[in-house]
Amino acid sequence: MADSAPFAPPAGAAELEDGTALTPKFDAEGLVTAVATDAKSGDVLMVAHMNAQALAKTIATGEAWYYSRSRRALWRKGETSGHTQRVVEMRIDCDQDAVWIKVEQIAGACHTGRRSCFYRAVPLGTAEGDVRGAKLEFRDARVFDPKAAYGKGSSHS
Amino acid sequence: MADSAPFAPPAGAAELEDGTALTPKFDAEGLVTAVATDAKSGDVLMVAHMNAQALAKTIATGEAWYYSRSRRALWRKGETSGHTQRVVEMRIDCDQDAVWIKVEQIAGACHTGRRSCFYRAVPLGTAEGDVRGAKLEFRDARVFDPKAAYGKGSSHS
Numbered sequence: 001m002a003d004s005a006p007f008a009p010p011a012g013a014a015e016l017e018d019g020t021a022l023t024p025k026f027d028a029e030g031l032v033t034a035v036a037t038d039a040k041s042g043d044v045l046m047v048a049h050m051n052a053q054a055l056a057k058t059i060a061t062g063e064a065w066y067y068s069r070s071r072r073a074l075w076r077k078g079e080t081s082g083h084t085q086r087v088v089e090m091r092i093d094c095d096q097d098a099v100w101i102k103v104e105q106i107a108g109a110c111h112t113g114r115r116s117c118f119y120r121a122v123p124l125g126t127a128e129g130d131v132r133g134a135k136l137e138f139r140d141a142r143v144f145d146p147k148a149a150y151g152k153g154s155s156h157s
Numbered sequence: 158m159a160d161s162a163p164f165a166p167p168a169g170a171a172e173l174e175d176g177t178a179l180t181p182k183f184d185a186e187g188l189v190t191a192v193a194t195d196a197k198s199g200d201v202l203m204v205a206h207m208n209a210q211a212l213a214k215t216i217a218t219g220e221a222w223y224y225s226r227s228r229r230a231l232w233r234k235g236e237t238s239g240h241t242q243r244v245v246e247m248r249i250d251c252d253q254d255a256v257w258i259k260v261e262q263i264a265g266a267c268h269t270g271r272r273s274c275f276y277r278a279v280p281l282g283t284a285e286g287d288v289r290g291a292k293l294e295f296r297d298a299r300v301f302d303p304k305a306a307y308g309k310g311s312s313h314s
Binding site: 006007008017018019020021022033035037041042043044046047055056057059060062087089090091092093094098099100110111112114116117118119120121122123124125126127128129131132134135136137138139 | 164174217247248274288289
């Protein structure tokens with residue numbers, strides 16, 4: 001469970017959507033969803049989560065911080081690999097449970113070595129009953145060697 | 158809880174990340190995260206969720222379907238407002254728990270009347286201890302009248 005003390009609790013729906021107060025709506029695990037896009041290309045690089053502390057650190061430092069659900073730990077993007085994200089702009093959505101950051105990404109965002117985590121396309125037009133057999137199509141090659149960047153065992157950092 | 162029968166269960170990490178099988182990793186509620194971006198501008202329009210049926214319908218029809226957690230219902234984007242999303246491309250991320258769709262958005266994606274749900278910026282550089290006082294900055298004007306589009310009481314459709 002995250003410490004949400006840095007932020008005030010959400011007010012009613014009207015203030016949440018039409019107000020200027022930053023009152024993030026953290027979920028039961030204390031998290032908001034965070035989408036990082038490439039400030040130049042607009043491509044979605046990754047989808048992750050922030051707890052209150054990660055959100056506060058991202059705002060304060062202009063570098064992307066996240067919360068790893070699997071490792072249950074605050075995580076500065078690039079702390080192991082050096083593949084940091086400088087935040088150019090942060091937006092928050094209507095009900096304040098998701099943030100969008102436009103970032104300058106060093107090397108690649110994905111722990112598999114790609115620029116973006118979304119390196120495979122899902123073909124469209126497959127009949128609803130046949131989607132089980134849909135074949136993903138690789139679109140992006142690796143831009144770095146994950147073994148060299150992370151050593152072994154680490155992921156998403 | 159969503160019916161995940163249309164898809165095969167995820168295999169091990171190697172196949173999940175480096176394979177061509179579409180094996181979405183639905184969470185405890187049966188959902189994956191879905192990020193919709195504007196196919197032309199690259200702007201993030203909205204962040205929502207899909208259950209297995211919404212994902213299968215989106216793939217089959219090339220129109221965005223979601224699952225509303227608040228209404229506990231499958232939801233074709235634009236079914237009330239007419240503000241549909243035609244999917245130009247779908248991507249899935251490394252661990253197959255998030256999809257990115259590039260869409261042609263009719264009018265606006267946000268139930269508040271804006272093109273994007275992310276119509277407010279969060280100022281950067283506020284000290285970590287002072288983020289509670291950060292003031293959001295409105296960046297996007299309304300592109301439609303939500304009362305006319307939805308009537309009263311509806312949201313996010």
